Amino acid sequence: MQRDSLWATDAVMLLVEDDAGDALLVEEMLADSDLDSSLTWCKTMAEAEQFLLDRTTVVTPVCVLLDLHLPDVHGVDAVTRIVRRVPDAAIVVLTGMAEGEAGLSAVATGAQDYLVKGRFDPEALSRAVRYALQRKQVEQASAALRANEQIAQENARLERGLLPVPLLRGEDFEALARYEPGRAHGLLSGDFYDVVQTADGTVHAVIGDVSGHGAAEAALGVCLRVAWRTAVLCGTVPLEQVRLLEEILVAERADPHVFATVTSLVFPPGGRQVRVVRAGHPGLLVRDGAEVRWEEPRVGMALGLLPGAGRWAETELPLPQGGHVVLFTDGLFEGRTSPSERLGEEGLLSLAQEHGTLPAGAFIDALVDGATRGAAPYGGLADDVAVLHLGWKAAL
Numbered sequence: 430m431q432r433d434s435l436w437a438t439d440a441v442m443l444l445v446e447d448d449a450g451d452a453l454l455v456e457e458m459l460a461d462s463d464l465d466s467s468l469t470w471c472k473t474m475a476e477a478e479q480f481l482l483d484r485t486t487v488v489t490p491v492c493v494l495l496d497l498h499l500p501d502v503h504g505v506d507a508v509t510r511i512v513r514r515v516p517d518a519a520i521v522v523l524t525g526m527a528e529g530e531a532g533l534s535a536v537a538t539g540a541q542d543y544l545v546k547g548r549f550d551p552e553a554l555s556r557a558v559r560y561a562l563q564r565k566q567v568e569q570a571s572a573a574l575r576a577n578e579q580i581a582q583e584n585a586r587l588e589r590g591l592l593p594v595p596l597l598r599g600e601d602f603e604a605l606a607r608y609e610p611g612r613a614h615g616l617l618s619g620d621f622y623d624v625v626q627t628a629d630g631t632v633h634a635v636i637g638d639v640s641g642h643g644a645a646e647a648a649l650g651v652c653l654r655v656a657w658r659t660a661v662l663c664g665t666v667p668l669e670q671v672r673l674l675e676e677i678l679v680a681e682r683a684d685p686h687v688f689a690t691v692t693s694l695v696f697p698p699g700g701r702q703v704r705v706v707r708a709g710h711p712g713l714l715v716r717d718g719a720e721v722r723w724e725e726p727r728v729g730m731a732l733g734l735l736p737g738a739g740r741w742a743e744t745e746l747p748l749p750q751g752g753h754v755v756l757f758t759d760g761l762f763e764g765r766t767s768p769s770e771r772l773g774e775e776g777l778l779s780l781a782q783e784h785g786t787l788p789a790g791a792f793i794d795a796l797v798d799g800a801t802r803g804a805a806p807y808g809g810l811a812d813d814v815a816v817l818h819l820g821w822k823a824a825l
Contacts, residue, residue, distance in 0.1 A: 442558075443490040444470045445477045445507070446523065447499050451546060455494060455523075455554070462551040464558060466491070474502040474510060481514045492519045492558050495540070497531055504531065505538040512539040517569070519561035541565050592815070593654070595624035602632050602696070603753075605818040607793045609801070611760060611810050618642045618813040619650035619689065620758045625661045632696040633661045634819055636710070636756040639678075639689045652681055653689060667693050667706045671741050675708075675732040688733040692756055700821035703754055705744045708732050711762070712774065714755035715748065716792075716820075719785040723778045753789065753820030755781070760812030761796065764804030772800055789818045 442459070446452045452470050459468055469490070471477040481489075493511050497504055511520055522535040522543040532543030541561035544553065595604040604624040611618070619639025626632045635657050639650045656677050660670045670693060678689055690710035696703050705713070709731025715724050729741035748754070762777040772780075777800070784795040793816050804810050 441490045442466045442468050442492050442494065443477065443480070443518075444468055444494045445472075445474065445499065445511070446470065446494070446496040447472050448496070451496070451523070458549075458551045458554045462555040464555050472500075474499050474507060478510065478514055489515055490518050492521060492561060494521050494523060494558075495535075496523045497528070497535065498525075505534050508535050508538045508540050517565075519558070519565040521557050521561045541568075592621070593623055593658075596626060596658075597624065597632070598626045598628070598630070601822055602626065603789060603818070603820055603822050604632075604634070605789045605793060607797055607814075607816045609797055609810070609814045611812045611814070618760075619646040620760070620813045620815040621650040621654040622756070622815050622817050623654050623658050624817070624819065625658055627661065627664075630698040632819070633667075634694040634696070634756070634817060635691060636758065636815060636817055637674075637689055637691040638710070638758045638760075638815075640687055641684075645683050646687065649678065649681055649687070649689075653677060653691075657693070667695060667704065667743055668741055671706055671708050671729075671732070671739075675736060675739060678733045679736045682733065688731045690731045690759075694754065694756070694819065696819070696821065700752075701748055701750070703746050703748055705746055706741055707744075708739065708741055709734075711757065711759050713757075714778070714781055715746070716753040716755065716785065717749040718751075721778070721781040721785045723774065748820075751820070751823045753818060755793075755796075756817040756819070757796075758813065758815045760810055760814040761800050761816060763812060764800055764810040765807035766803045768807065772803055776803075789820075793818050 444452060444455055446455065456468055469480065471480055493515065495507055495511060497507055499507060502510060508520060508522065520540040522532055522540045524532045524543055524545055532545070535543055541564040542557045544557050549557070592606065592608050597604065606622060608620065619641065622636040624632065624634045637650065637653060639646045639653070653674050656674060657670060660673055665673065671691060674691060691708045692710040692713065693706045694703050705726040707726055707728040709728065712723055712725040715722050724746060726744035726746055727742045730739040732739065762772045762774055764772055766772050766776065777796070780796060780799045784792055787795055797814055797816060801810055
């Protein structure tokens with residue numbers, strides 16, 4: 430009958446024990462047990478650490494049987510050193526008959542179980558090792574769960590910073606937004622947007638995308654959004670806002686290859702025009718009743734590509750009465766619709782024109798849901814998506 434094994438065929442158990450008699454006894458009990466694993470014996474902590482450092486010949490042990498009284502280390506310090514060297518291994522401490530408290534202290538320090546020398550047999554050894562392995566797995570799963578919860582909480586805080594509530598002073602302007610994370614949901618991207626209406630009734634909007642994914646990129650996106658809102662409220666003109674954002678990006682980025690694309694809009698009261706500044710960001714959609722068209726206002730270099738060399742211009746774009754502007758990040762149209770093709774700007778425009786009669790909220794949903802469905806058979810939308818639908822409300 431084949432012995433049951435909790436490990437792969439090359440699994441290793443490590444015994445750290447300075448007494449040759451005790452080591453021989455453990456080896457014999459292991460041979461008589463139902464555990465199927467090889468045993469490596471080290472007489473000192475230094476020898477064990479050297480064994481663990483030798484990555485060319487050693488397989489990381491799944492379990493360490495550890496004596497607390499070694500020539501070069503005593504007590505729970507031995508546990509601490511093993512945990513530091515092999516954090517994924519289970520530890521079963523071997524104590525003397527009068528050292529029950531030492532065993533409990535070792536478990537509190539990081540061991541999974543303890544055995545009293547002279548009071549265990551092959552069955553007890555097998556049970557202790559299996560229990561230690563299972564407890565280690567539970568500890569690792571719990572730690573991973575806590576880490577995921579912390580990541581989720583941090584992502585939620587960053588998301589609130591990236592995607593704020595529009596700061597509007599009246600009911601005459603409509604600003605709707607939708608954000609959808611890409612398939613790499615564990616990592617936020619640096620997509621951000623904001624809408625602010627100043628005291629003179631002018632509405633300012635921005636949408637941006639920091640390259641890459643992760644907490645650093647998301648935090649940089651928050652930094653740029655807050656800086657943009659501050660600049661708007663301080664009366665900084667749009668072209669100066671873009672220059673300021675580039676200075677902040679260059680100063681705050683952790684990697685010199687990180688860049689950001691940005692589009693900023695200014696809607697003067699009256700509703701017949703919008704002023705646009707683009708820094709490497711995709712074009713925009715203009716809605717005129719049921720008609721939808723793609724606009725490409727003048728575009729300058731993305732922020733941070735060649736710091737100080739960017740040249741940006743402000744474009745005045747006429748708007749039809751009651752017209753609306755739709756901004757988005759490139760994740761909306763970069764999803765694959767076949768093994769060799771992406772939705773692309775033309776595909777997004779066709780999708781928008783197909784749903785041109787829908788009201789603002791339903792129109793945004795149709796764009797995001799349509800892009801998502803199209804990419805679903807090919808891995809889904811890889812990048813996050815942010816969409817803004819902006820415009821003056823029709824006069825009653």
